[in-house]
């Protein structure tokens with residue numbers, strides 16, 4: 001990591017976990033960040049939709065940001081059960097995750113849909129965290145870079161800059177499994193994503209943060225966050241407990 005690298009981002013994805021009482025965990029995270037436990041990193045918590053407004057109010061004035069886990073591509077309309085990027089902005093969110101592999105799998109989201117959601121995020125002045133990553137079969141059959149390259153090309157929003165877009169590389173087989181790629185494998189993919197960003201965005205591609213996600217824990221974060229072109233982490237399970245999440249952010253202390 002050189003001085004020219006963008007500020008790292010440590011993002012927690014709470015998935016379908018969390019009730020109002022979870023605000024205690026948010027407070028504990030914010031207290032740790034205020035005490036310098038996250039060092040230079042920007043810290044983001046993405047709770048379920050039901051908590052975005054409550055958590056945003058709690059986080060106001062603290063050094064912690066709130067995001068959501070998905071959005072609809074349109075601003076409003078007849079889409080029962082969906083939430084727009086504008087609504088998330090109105091609720092106090094500053095980021096939204098799009099194209100998480102669980103949504104690509106559970107809801108059959110395509111690259112084109114993910115791109116439309118990312119563009120909705122930009123339209124609403126949210127930062128889009130665009131997730132990409134290969135399955136175990138794809139890795140084992142040597143298709144990792146093909147898959148990641150195709151997803152990046154198909155999901156990157158028009159108008160992407162370092163200020164409005166983050167890429168999260170999350171190998172599907174590493175999510176929630178305790179398995180992680182080797183540092184060398186992470187480097188290969190992150191270098192490849194960086195090259196793809198620079199090819200598409202020119203020099204601005206250097207400013208887009210590329211997060212690693214998939215079984216990030218306090219025990220492996222220093223090694224993973226130390227890899228070239230890893231600009232932070234997207235953390236699932238370990239983001240639900242303030243101590244673990246802060247233990248990961250501490251890689252930047």
Ligand code: PGA
Nearest residue numbers: 175176214215235236237
């Ligand atoms: P995990 O999830 O940290 O629990 O593996 C990461 C993610 O899905 O974003």
